Amino acid sequence: xxxLAAPHGTIAIxxxxxxxxxxxxxxxxxxxxxxxxxxAGEVLTFADTSTGAPTSWSWDFGDGSGAAAQNVxxxxxxxxxxxxxx
Numbered sequence: 001x002x003x004l005a006a007p008h009g010t011i012a013i014x015x016x017x018x019x020x021x022x023x024x025x026x027x028x029x030x031x032x033x034x035x036x037x038x039x040a041g042e043v044l045t046f047a048d049t050s051t052g053a054p055t056s057w058s059w060d061f062g063d064g065s066g067a068a069a070q071n072v073x074x075x076x077x078x079x080x081x082x083x084x085x086x
Contacts, residue, residue: 027052038076045073 030049038044048057048070059067061074 025052027054029054040076043073043075045071047071 028051030051032047032049034045034047035042046059048054057068057070059069059072059074061067063077065074067074
C-alpha cells in the first residue's frame with residue numbers, strides 16, 4: 001500500500017480525496033499558585049495557565065487529597081516540608 005506524505009492540505013489521487021492536517025500541539029503544563037508560600041490554615045489557589053488545550057487535570061496535594069478540576073483551591077492543613085512554587 002503506498003504511503004502519502006504532505007505537510008497539510010488536500011490530496012486527490014485517482015478519484016479519492018484525502019485531507020491531511022497537522023496534529024495539535026501537545027499540552028504543556030503550567031500553573032500559578034497564590035500565595036506562593038503558605039502556613040497551616042491558609043488556602044492556596046492554583047490557576048491553570050497550560051498551553052496546547054489540555055482536556056483533563058489531576059491534582060495531588062500530597063496529603064491524601066486531590067482534584068480533577070482545571071482550577072482549584074486547597075487548604076494547608078498542617079506543617080510539612082516547606083515548598084516554594086515558582
